[in-house]
Amino acid sequence: MKKFNEKQILNLIVSKFGNKNMEPYIGKDDISIIPLNSLNSSSNEVNDDKFLAVTCDMLVEHTDVPPKMTFEQIARKSVVSSVSDLVSKGIMPKAALISLGLPKSLKNSGISKLINGLSLASEEFGIEIIGGDINESKEIIIDCCMFGTLSSIANIPRRNGACIGDYVVVSGIFGYSSSGLKILMNNLPSPDSYFRKRSVDSVLKPYPSYEFGIFIANYFSSSMDSSDGLASSLYELSKESGVNLLIEEDKIPIPSKLKEFLSINNLDFHDLVFYGGEEYNIVGTISEKNILEISKVLKLHHLKLYIIGKVVSGNGRVFVLTSDGNKKLLKNKGYTHFT
Structure with a gap:
């Protein structure tokens, strides 16, 4: 077995x-x-x-x-x-x-x-x-x-609360931690000193989306953190909620120099952005009504929210619209022990 x-x-x-x-x-x-x-x-x-x-x-x-x-x-x-x-x-x-x-x-x-x-x-x-x-x-x-x-559990977002029509959102940038780990492990070249430092710092001193979670998470219909990888988190929300997620690749927030880092080291975009893990960003779904309601909260606390896709009907799968317009099934993988 x-x-x-x-x-x-x-x-x-x-x-x-x-x-x-x-x-x-x-x-x-x-x-x-x-x-x-x-x-x-x-x-x-x-x-x-x-x-x-x-x-x-x-x-x-x-x-x-x-x-x-x-x-x-x-x-x-x-x-x-x-x-x-x-x-x-x-x-x-x-x-x-x-x-x-x-x-x-x-x-x-x-x-x-x-x-x-x-x-x-x-x-x-x-x-x-x-x-x-x-x-x-x-x-x-x-x-x-x-x-x-x-004092109340009414507004605590579960993993199974995503509804068709909700937006898929994230709290931060993806790609730094995977890049930093590869730099630390293999001493890979970087596009510039800032990218190298930011990537390495994201591994050695990760920061959770603390303020974002405290002020915004209660507006979500579902949520979790991305410590096991963006793809893994998206699949957890989609499977638990019994829906599909349609993600727009070009809307995922990434470092400005990430594609250059990928090119000079012959690395794959999906491996670093979707499957890396340990960003400690929040991945969630939120209704259009609540998107409008939190605009003032985001501004007040100087927070950013990134819309990367929509919740659609389905049975627990995640699809990606690539930059060339193709729709592809995203692999369900990330960091998991004993694999």
């Missing part, structure tokens, strides 16, 4: 342990939402008016740490992944539990730098680190379990 990949293992866990009596947010949405019964002191009635949002993400050195990443950056990246999961749903992160697996060979200076990186990340994103666990391991492993609270 063919070995399970990451998503198949996750689906198996959800099928075994998903609690049908709880908010159906377990597993597939990267976050889980738990109702908290709060006691009304005046009437002694129990009200389900508070919810706890929980997510966790594990960083493993040999799969998640690229060359030249410092200990501080390793620790920060472990926090960024969980921040991105929460803010893609419009939920502000509040606290985290951090568990460390550390090899015996790691020097005291390395341990101190990891702790310092966690401290800096907690300050950067306003998160209290409230505990965790430490164990011995063969390589650096950091597990971050992060929490946020909310």
